[in-house]
Amino acid sequence: MIASAQPKTMLEISHLWKAFPTPKGGEITIVKDFSLKLAEGEFATLIGHSGCGKSTVLSIVAGLANSTKGGIILAGRETDEPGPDRGVVFQAPCLLPWLTAFENVMIGVNQVYFTASKHERKQVAEYYLSVVGLGEAMHKYPAELSQGMRQRVGIARAFALQPKMLLLDEPFGMLDALTRFELQQVLLELWRKFRITTLMVTHDVDEAIFLSDRVVMMSDGPEAEVGDILRIPFERPRDRKVIMEDPRYYDLREHLITFLNDRSHLRPSKDPEFKPSPDMAEELRAHRLPVPTPLPAA
Numbered sequence: 599m600i601a602s603a604q605p606k607t608m609l610e611i612s613h614l615w616k617a618f619p620t621p622k623g624g625e626i627t628i629v630k631d632f633s634l635k636l637a638e639g640e641f642a643t644l645i646g647h648s649g650c651g652k653s654t655v656l657s658i659v660a661g662l663a664n665s666t667k668g669g670i671i672l673a674g675r676e677t678d679e680p681g682p683d684r685g686v687v688f689q690a691p692c693l694l695p696w697l698t699a700f701e702n703v704m705i706g707v708n709q710v711y712f713t714a715s716k717h718e719r720k721q722v723a724e725y726y727l728s729v730v731g732l733g734e735a736m737h738k739y740p741a742e743l744s745q746g747m748r749q750r751v752g753i754a755r756a757f758a759l760q761p762k763m764l765l766l767d768e769p770f771g772m773l774d775a776l777t778r779f780e781l782q783q784v785l786l787e788l789w790r791k792f793r794i795t796t797l798m799v800t801h802d803v804d805e806a807i808f809l810s811d812r813v814v815m816m817s818d819g820p821e822a823e824v825g826d827i828l829r830i831p832f833e834r835p836r837d838r839k840v841i842m843e844d845p846r847y848y849d850l851r852e853h854l855i856t857f858l859n860d861r862s863h864l865r866p867s868k869d870p871e872f873k874p875s876p877d878m879a880e881e882l883r884a885h886r887l888p889v890p891t892p893l894p895a896a
């Protein structure tokens with residue numbers, strides 16, 4: 599019998615710890631012994647309560663922050679600084695306002711394709727901007743673009759680098775539902791085409807199920823760690839409507855929501871001393887969790 603080839607590991611987050619100094623002196627451990635491996639071409643999402651440390655993990659993988667202990671191995675090499683081998687997309691795409699969408703994408707393209715001719719580099723930027731649906735708008739300035747269009751530029755810019763990994767920190771968090779669905783589709787199509795290993799932070803349970811091969815659930819902080827990992831069995835390419843009609847979808851959703859509820863410091867407590875934070879309802883909604891009415895009094 600011939601053993602099937604194991605997929606290559608693209609990212610290994612190995613026993614990662616992150617502590618921050620506290621205002622009163624000493625330090626607080628935000629992330630504790632966090633380990634995760636992503637196979638080449640895999641799409642994983644990181645989900646957990648606000649403040650548990652998702653962005654902290656992503657920033658360390660991006661090389662934008664240092665770990666206190668543990669390390670990151672990307673494509674077999676230890677890394678602790680940023681580089682064009684990782685395309686990063688944040689909630690807001692941070693475009694330079696005095697440059698057009700095309701010129702913003704060209705900054706990274708010039709850096710990565712420095713041996714290509716000017717004409718070839720221009721073609722690369724134009725190609726990725728067209729693929730994300732900005733063929734007609736690529737010479738507009740950020741102020742002339744909608745929020746969704748700006749985020750398309752951010753996605754084009756990340757893919758144009760042809761990175762080994764994509765790191766996405768709630769890239770659709772600021773968009774309305776329709777635009778978010780559109781951009782999820784754009785992202786999935788690009789990911790299917792280029793198979794770039796992706797780690798994405800999201801608050802949205804449905805988004806995590808629709809996009810991911812695996813959903814990594816982080817326990818509440820401080821000392822957050824990998825709480826559970828859910829494999830999403832749906833075949834690709836995925837169709838939102840077909841998935842939502844699949845009975846497994848509701849089991850997966852239930853699994854994630856139960857995890858978030860059980861680990862939630864936001865749940866209304868039977869404890870008479872319980873004081874919910876003023877942001878509680880907003881937080882529950884962000885996770886698409888039911889908001890109790892009336893909210894327990896603070």
Ligand SMILES: Nc1ncnc2c1ncn2[C@@H]1O[C@H](COP(=O)(O)OP(=O)(O)OP(=O)(O)O)[C@@H](O)[C@H]1O
Pocket residue numbers: 618619628646647648649650651652653654655819
């Ligand atoms: N530079 C810093 N100095 C001190 N504390 C920090 C720093 N950066 C983050 N923290 C703290 O670390 C914790 C985790 O923050 P992080 O942004 O990683 O959480 P998150 O899960 O991504 O939250 P959200 O979902 O709200 O974006 C928070 O309590 C935050 O206040």
